[in-house]
Structures are given as C-alpha cells and as structure tokens.
Amino acid sequence: MAASKTRSSSFSRHISVLPTPQIPGIKYGPNGTIFVSSGIPDLDRILGGGFPLGSLVMVMEDIEAPHHMLLLRNFMSQGLVHNQPLLYGSPSREPRAFLGTLPTPVLSKDDKSRDHETEQEKGLRIAWQYRKYFGEHQQNFEGQRDGKPEYCNEFDLQKPLERHYISSQNIDCISLQGSTNLSSFRDRCSTFLAQLPRYDGNITCAGRIAIQSLYTPQCEYSNMEWEMLSFLRSLKNMVRSSNVVAVITFPPSLVSPSFSKRWQHLADTLLSVRAIPDEDKELANLLTGYQDMVGLLSVHKVTQCNTQVPVFLEATTFSIKLKKRRSLVLECLNQAPIDGSSGSSYATSGSCSGSSKTGKLDF
Amino acid sequence: MSRVWHVQPCWDDANKPFTLATQNLTPSRLKAMDRSPNLLDQALGLHDGESTRSARVVLIEDCVETSAAFVLHHLIKRSLSPLSSAAVIFVAFSQPFSHYDRILRKMGCNLVALRDNKRFTFLDMLTLECPGENQPAFLCSLSDEDAGKICKGGVLELYGKIQKSVEVSLLPGGSRSITILIDDIFLMEVAAKGSSSHVLDFLHYCRTLTTEFGCSLVVLNHEDIYSSVERPTLILQMEYIAEVIIKAEPLATGFARDVHGQLTVINKGNSDRLSLQNKMCSFHFRVRGNSVEYFYPGSRT
Numbered sequence: 101m102a103a104s105k106t107r108s109s110s111f112s113r114h115i116s117v118l119p120t121p122q123i124p125g126i127k128y129g130p131n132g133t134i135f136v137s138s139g140i141p142d143l144d145r146i147l148g149g150g151f152p153l154g155s156l157v158m159v160m161e162d163i164e165a166p167h168h169m170l171l172l173r174n175f176m177s178q179g180l181v182h183n184q185p186l187l188y189g190s191p192s193r194e195p196r197a198f199l200g201t202l203p204t205p206v207l208s209k210d211d212k213s214r215d216h217e218t219e220q221e222k223g224l225r226i227a228w229q230y231r232k233y234f235g236e237h238q239q240n241f242e243g244q245r246d247g248k249p250e251y252c253n254e255f256d257l258q259k260p261l262e263r264h265y266i267s268s269q270n271i272d273c274i275s276l277q278g279s280t281n282l283s284s285f286r287d288r289c290s291t292f293l294a295q296l297p298r299y300d301g302n303i304t305c306a307g308r309i310a311i312q313s314l315y316t317p318q319c320e321y322s323n324m325e326w327e328m329l330s331f332l333r334s335l336k337n338m339v340r341s342s343n344v345v346a347v348i349t350f351p352p353s354l355v356s357p358s359f360s361k362r363w364q365h366l367a368d369t370l371l372s373v374r375a376i377p378d379e380d381k382e383l384a385n386l387l388t389g390y391q392d393m394v395g396l397l398s399v400h401k402v403t404q405c406n407t408q409v410p411v412f413l414e415a416t417t418f419s420i421k422l423k424k425r426r427s428l429v430l431e432c433l434n435q436a437p438i439d440g441s442s443g444s445s446y447a448t449s450g451s452c453s454g455s456s457k458t459g460k461l462d463f
Numbered sequence: 464m465s466r467v468w469h470v471q472p473c474w475d476d477a478n479k480p481f482t483l484a485t486q487n488l489t490p491s492r493l494k495a496m497d498r499s500p501n502l503l504d505q506a507l508g509l510h511d512g513e514s515t516r517s518a519r520v521v522l523i524e525d526c527v528e529t530s531a532a533f534v535l536h537h538l539i540k541r542s543l544s545p546l547s548s549a550a551v552i553f554v555a556f557s558q559p560f561s562h563y564d565r566i567l568r569k570m571g572c573n574l575v576a577l578r579d580n581k582r583f584t585f586l587d588m589l590t591l592e593c594p595g596e597n598q599p600a601f602l603c604s605l606s607d608e609d610a611g612k613i614c615k616g617g618v619l620e621l622y623g624k625i626q627k628s629v630e631v632s633l634l635p636g637g638s639r640s641i642t643i644l645i646d647d648i649f650l651m652e653v654a655a656k657g658s659s660s661h662v663l664d665f666l667h668y669c670r671t672l673t674t675e676f677g678c679s680l681v682v683l684n685h686e687d688i689y690s691s692v693e694r695p696t697l698i699l700q701m702e703y704i705a706e707v708i709i710k711a712e713p714l715a716t717g718f719a720r721d722v723h724g725q726l727t728v729i730n731k732g733n734s735d736r737l738s739l740q741n742k743m744c745s746f747h748f749r750v751r752g753n754s755v756e757y758f759y760p761g762s763r764t
Contacts, residue, residue, distance in 0.1 A: 131565065326657035330592070333653050337589045340559065357691035364527045365649060365685050401527060406565040408533045409750050410723055 125182030126153075126306055127251050131406040136184070136306050136345055137252035139174030142430035144252050146418065147402055148411065151175075151345040151369065153306055154298065155403045156336045158367035159349040161313065165375030167395045167420065168349040170428060172310055174255050175347050177202040179308040181253055181261075185270035187292045189285065189311040191318040195273040198312075202261040205253035206427060256426045276311075276319045282331045289335055293342045309339070309346035315354060325359050332366050370401035373420070387419070388434040395420040397430060502757035503537065506728035506744040507707060519673045522705035524686040524698075529724040531683060531711035533750050535644055536563075538681055540572045542642045543582060549640045550632040551577075552584045552625060556650035560585050569753045584628045586621075593617030593655040618655060618665045625669065629676055641678040643669060648684040652697070659697040670704060686710065706731050714747075722747045726757070 127135045127149055135150035144150040151157050161168045179186050180202065188195055274288055289309065296307045315328060332348075339346045352360040352372075364370055374396045376383065384390040397418045402411035418430040507521075521538075525531035542549045555563070563585075564574045577583035593616075629641055645651070648662060655661045672678050682701065689695035702708060710727040727745040749756045 326653070329653045330656060333650060334590070334592075340589075358688050361527065361685070361688045361690075362649065362653070365688065370527070404530065404532075406562055407569075407752060408536055408566050408755075409752055410530065412718060412720060412723065416718070 123303060123305065125178070125184060125251060126303060133403075133405050134303065134306070134343070136182075136308070137178050138171070139176075139178030139252070139255060140171070140428050140430065141252050141254060142418075142428075143171075143397075146399060146413065146430065147369065150252070151347070152403050152405050153303075153343045153345055154340045155345060155368035155405065156332075156339055156366065157345060157347045157369040157371070158363065159347065160364075160370070160372035161349050161351045162372075162374045162395070163351045163353055165373075165395065167373035167375055167397075169312070170257075170420065171371070171373065171397075172312055172347060172349060173202050173257075174428060175308065176310050177204070177255055177261055178253060180265040180268070180271070181205055182306075183268065183270075184305060185272075185292070185295065185307040187272045187274070187289065187307070187309045189274045189276055189309075189314075191276050191313050191316045193275055193277050195275050199266045199271065199273070200260055202266070203255035203257045204259045204261045206256050254427045257422070257428070258426050276314070279319070282324070282327055286331055286334060290338055293338045293344055296343045298342050303343055305343065307342070307344040309344055311346070311348045314348050314350045316351065317354070325355060329359070329362055329366070332363065336366060336368075364400070367401060368403040368405070370399075372398045372400060374398070386436060388436045389419070389421070389431070390436075392421045393419045394422055396433075501755075502744070502746045502759075503534070503709075503726065503728070503748075503755075504541070506730060506742070506746075507709075508730060509541065519679050520670060520705045521679065521681040521707045521709065522701050523681065523683045523709045523711070525683070525711040526685060526687040526713070528713040529711045531709065531726075532558075532646070533748075533755050534709055534711070534726075535646055535681065535683060536566055536570065537755060538642065538644065539563075539567060539583075540570050542640075543572055543577055547640075548582075548634070548638075549642065550582045550584070552586065552628050552632065552641065552643045554586045554588055554621070554625065554643070554645045556588050556591070556645070556654070557647040559589060560587065571753070581632060584632060586624055586628070588621065588651070588654070591617065591621065591651075591654050593661070618661045622665055622668045626672065629672055629678060633676060641676065642681060643672065643678055644681045644683075645669075646683055648682055648697075648701070649688060663697060663700055666701065666704070711748075721749055721763070723749050725760075 125136055127137075129135050129149045129152065133149075133152040135144075135152055137144050137150045138147070159168045159171055176186060176188065176199075188198070190198060192198065272288070272292055274285060276285065279285065292307070292309070296305060335346060350363060352363070355363065376390075376393055376395055387393075397420050399413055399416050399418075402413070404410060415432045417433055419433055421429045421431060423429045523531045523534050539551055539553065542551050553563070560574070567574050574583055574585070578585060625643060629643070632641055633639060648666075651665070652659055652662050666680075666682070669680050673680050682705075684698060684701060686698065689698045708727075708729040708731075710729075711724055712727070713724050714722055715725075725745055725747050727743065730742040730744075732742065746757050746759050748758075
C-alpha cells in the first residue's frame with residue numbers, strides 16, 4: 101500500500117474525539133484545521149471557531165473610518181494574552197507605539213455577569229427554576245475556565261493592555277513607511293515564520309502576523325501592483341506551511357477594481373468593515389438597535405481548508421456594537437418591525453433578537 | 464449575469480428531452496445518482512461510457528463568492544476511476560498536495576497510491592517565481608526586456624516539466640488518455656508578474672500537447688477579475704480556445720442553504736463533429752464532502 105506516513109484509509113477520525121490541546125489559545129476544528137481566536141468571541145462563533153492556522157485573512161477597510169483597527173487590535177491583543185509571537189507591520193513611523201493602544205481582557209468577574217446577560221439575550225424564555233441547569237451547561241461548554249487562560253477573551257477597549265504583555269520578547273514591529281522594496285519586508289516575514297514551522301499533529305506554538313493598511317500611499321508601493329500580489333502570494337505560501345495566521349487590512353478603493361478582485365481571490369478568509377453614517381434615517385427605521393451600532397462587518401469568504409464544502413453562513417452582514425462602550429459585539433441585523441406587518445424579515449435569526457431592551461416587540 | 468430561469472432543455476444522445484420529473488430526487492434516487500452520470504457529466508458529454516473523446520480544452524470560471532474548485536476535484540476523480548487507465552497531471556498553484564489528498568480521499572480516491580502507480584503526477588508550483596528566485600539581485604539590474612526573457616524561461620521550464628510527465632505517463636501504445644489540470648491561471652499570472660502574454664504562450668504550448676498526444680487540458684480561472692477590464696485578452700483568448708466553458712456563479716437571488724450556486728456549461732463541441740448549435744445547460748449544485756449534487760432549479764422539494 102501507500103507510504104507508511106500517510107493514512108491510506110478514506111475514513112478520518114471524528115474531531116471531537118481528539119484531546120484538547122495543552123497549549124492555550126488553540127482549538128482543533130474539523131478536517132484537521134487548528135483555530136486560533138480572532139479576539140472577538142462573536143466573530144469566532146460566526147467563522148466556526150476562529151481563524152485557522154496557516155490561513156491568510158484579509159479585511160477590506162472603509163477608508164473613511166478606522167473600523168478595521170478594532171479587528172486588528174483585538175486580534176493582536178488575543179495573541180499577546182496567549183503569549184504567542186507577533187509580527188506587526190504598519191505604515192506608521194513608530195509601529196511600536198500602537199501596541200500601547202491594544203485593549204486588555206475583561207476580568208473574569210465581569211465575565212460572570214456577561215454570561216448572565218448573554219443567557220438572557222438568547223431570547224429564550226426559561227423559567228427561573230431551570231436557570232441553574234442552563235448555567236451549568238454553559239460552564240461546561242466554555243471549558244477550562246479556572247487556572248488556564250481561555251481560548252477567547254473579551255476585551256475592554258477602554259483600558260490598555262498591561263505592560264508585561266507588550267514588553268515581551270516575541271513581538272516584532274516593522275514600519276512600512278519609506279521602504280520602496282517589498283523584499284526586505286518579505287525577508288522579515290520569512291524569518292519570523294521560520295520560527296514556527298508546521299509539523300503534523302505536533303504544535304508547540306502558534307504565531308500571528310498583523311499587517312495594517314498594506315498598500316497605503318505612505319508605503320510608496322503605488323504602481324507596484326504585481327509586486328504586491330506576488331508578495332501576497334509568497335506570504336500566503338509561507339504562512340500555509342507554518343503555524344501562523346496572517347491578518348492583513350487593505351483599502352480596496354486605492355487599487356483598481358480588477359486588482360482588488362485579485363487581492364480578494366488571494367485571501368483565504370475575506371472580511372470587510374463599513375462605517376454607518378450617523379444620520380441615516382432610512383436605515384434607522386429599517387434596523388433595530390441602530391443607535392448602538394458603530395459599523396457593519398461582512399463575511400465574504402471563509403477558509404476552505406482540506407475540504408471542498410463551502411461555508412454558508414446564516415447571515416453575511418453583522419452589526420458591530422460596543423457593549424457598555426467597552427467590548428465588541430457582533431450581531432445579526434434585525435429588521436425593525438414595520439407598523440402593522442411584522443413578517444418578511446430576511447436577515448433575522450432568532451438567536452439574536454432581543455438585543456434591544458427598549459420596548460421593541462419581542463418575537 | 465445569467466439568471467436561474469435561463470435554463471434550456473438539455474438533450475441527451477437519444478434525442479430525448481429530460482423531463483424534470485426524472486430528476487426528482489428522492490433519497491433512493493440520489494443513491495442511484497451516485498453511480499449514474501450526473502448532470503455535469505452529461506453536459507460535458509462524458510456520460511456515455513463509449514470511446515467518444517472528451518473535450519480537448521475545458522475552461523472553468525468562478526468568482527470570489529463561489530469557488531469552482533469542486534469541478535476540478537470531480538474531474539480528477541472521474542479520470543482516475545478504477546475502471547479507466549487514464550492518467551492525470553495536476554499543476555497546482557493554489558493548494559498543496561495535502562489539501563487535494565484529503566479532499567479526494569473523502570471522495571474515495573487515494574492520490575498517494577495513484578501517485579505511486581504513476582497515474583497521478585502532482586507538480587507543486589506554489590512557490591514558482593517566473594524570474595527564478597535564485598537571482599533576484601541580478602534581476603534588479605536588468606532591463607525590462609531581459610527580465611521578460613527570464614520570465615519566459617520560468618514558464619518554459621514549467622512547460623518542459625509538463626511535457627516530460629506527459630511522455631512518462633504515456634503507455635507504449637499511446638492509448639492512455641491524459642488530462643492536464645491547472646488549478647489557478649490567475650496565480651500563474653501573478654508568478655509571471657502580470658505578463659499575460661507569457662501565460663497565453665504557455666497555454667498555447669499546452670494546447671499543442673492536446674493535439675500531439677491526445678491529452679485534454681482543464682484550466683481554472685476567475686472571471687470576476689476581468690469584469691472591469693476593457694479588453695481582457697487573457698480570458699477572452701482562453702474562452703476562445705476552450706471547447707467547453709464551465710461557469711460557477713452564486714445564485715442571483717442570494718444565498719440559500721441547500722443550493723450553493725449555479726453552474727453553466729457551454730459545450731461548443733469539437734470541430735470534427737458538425738454541430739452548429741452550442742449546447743448550453745445550466746443547473747444548480749450543492750457541494751458535499753464526498754460528492755456534489757446537481758439538479759435543475761425547482762426540481763427539489
């Protein structure tokens with residue numbers, strides 16, 4: 101039969117049997133993928149576990165608003181909390197200064213109260229005497245809470261991350277400003293990735309690469325579109341053979357439409373963020389909880405690793421909200437009830453209704 | 464954007480129209496479908512097990528929202544079925560061997576064993592840089608013309624590899640049919656630093672293989688890249704040389720949980736057979752881990 105290294109059977113073991121990994125911040129998914137958290141619990145849930153190791157995640161920016169920074173900050177913070185190596189590339193002159201703006205994880209005391217809330221927000225009416233069972237189940241689900249760090253934290257955007265995380269040795273910052281050649285950046289990436297090679301089934305550590313606003317005018321990469329694509333392609337190939345997730349944000353409106361499409365084809369997971377205008381009366385009437393929204397997040401593509409089955413989500417557009425002005429929450433869009441008729445809501449999904457407690461109809 | 468109701472009736476060889484009723488898929492029918500040819504095979508003209516030669520050049524087009532990689536998987540599986548002796552040469556630009564191995568294993572096809580049997584050749588081009596990677600410093604000092612020559616060299620080298628593997632996998636009698644699959648022309652264009660003329664040259668070379676050795680060539684590219692370009696030479700020429708064009712699109716009506724998209728197959732027919740009318744079929748599909756279901760719109764309850 102075939103070589104002894106590869107399994108020759110067409111049956112693969114069901115994933116839930118696999119033991120939970122010893123390393124914090126790593127979760128096994130289907131088809132041999134390994135996830136790390138995006139730093140936003142809701143985004144992890146939407147993507148089916150998080151960002152798979154070895155994938156290239158691209159975020160299309162809204163050039164009028166810095167919403168992509170929310171995703172990037174949480175992604176970086178989550179990695180630092182789990183003590184994962186980080187490579188950060190940025191068009192600013194002092195990229196290390198950005199680390200001071202990373203959010204800190206919410207303490208576990210707050211966490212308990214959060215659990216309580218989400219439970220109520222589920223929209224299920226549960227008689228009070230059964231609540232205790234519900235809580236128990238949830239604790240099981242969330243898994244090893246005590247002692248070990250969790251897979252995914254909730255972050256408080258108002259408080260900066262503690263210094264000892266930031267001053268750790270394994271953070272590498274690169275300023276992309278003024279460099280006209282991508283090859284030095286590529287070399288930095290490859291030396292970073294060389295620390296984290298992929299061995300099948302044996303992970304020692306996972307790493308993260310965060311690149312902010314690639315292809316902005318500051319980088320002086322304009323009219324280097326093919327070089328940029330070739331850089332992305334080689335980065336993608338390097339990332340694929342290592343235990344690293346790369347998140348890149350880019351402004352699609354600065355490149356020509358056909359190049360923007362090419363970028364999108366290179367991404368394994370493709371997200372886009374959009375700000376919502378303050379005084380959009382029409383939209384305000386259409387959606388519930390419009391006042392709390394800060395922006396919209398769309399999921400265009402989800403990584404298909406080792407499988408041909410595409411991931412189809414319940415909804416592709418989610419609203420970004422700040423809970424208590426602190427932590428990021430993603431919710432499905434809920435169409436506001438129009439007077440008289442309540443039906444024909446496309447984007448609703450039951451689990452996320454009830455988010456507004458301001459006396460809207462409760463389905 | 465073509466819409467779901469553009470369906471034309473698809474005629475099979477006996478000139479008998481399929482009625483939609485025959486496509487009513489009960490679970491037992493579905494099982495039977497696994498063995499019987501599906502809509503895609505019928506549209507490609509592969510359904511009759513006779514020696515009718517398959518199309519020489521097949522172009523698969525997809526877009527960001529809907530990937531058509533499953534068509535490639537299907538064609539690999541079909542050509543490597545235990546009943547035939549055909550060989551496959553796979554030029555991979557987008558995914559590594561482990562990815563394809565895992566998917567094809569689920570579909571019941573062991574690529575490792577077939578590779579050992581010399582029926583499956585995998586050319587890993589993930590890191591191909593057409594100006595060879597070993598001389599980047601030397602390249603910087605070159606003029607555009609010289610760089611272009613080197614780029615061409617990289618493409619030629621790849622062609623040489625393909626030609627060699629074709630010659631290796633040919634049986635002495637030359638009776639074996641060989642399929643060359645290229646999984647992403649777009650990435651090849653990136654590797655060639657955007658010089659689409661080199662890519663086109665390469666494709667024309669590969670096309671000569673189809674006439675010389677009777678191979679067939681299957682190529683995947685993304686259609687939406689070129690939608691905003693005024694005169695997209697690459698895709699237009701590819702569409703011109705293709706005998707069969709398979710387009711994968713998302714549903715025009717939006718997302719549905721049990722319909723993953725729509726396939727349109729345009730079969731221009733080969734030039735030896737006199738057929739004045741293109742055969743065009745379109746149907747919906749749903750991708751599963753081990754198979755893909757094809758069905759006409761509205762034929763599923």
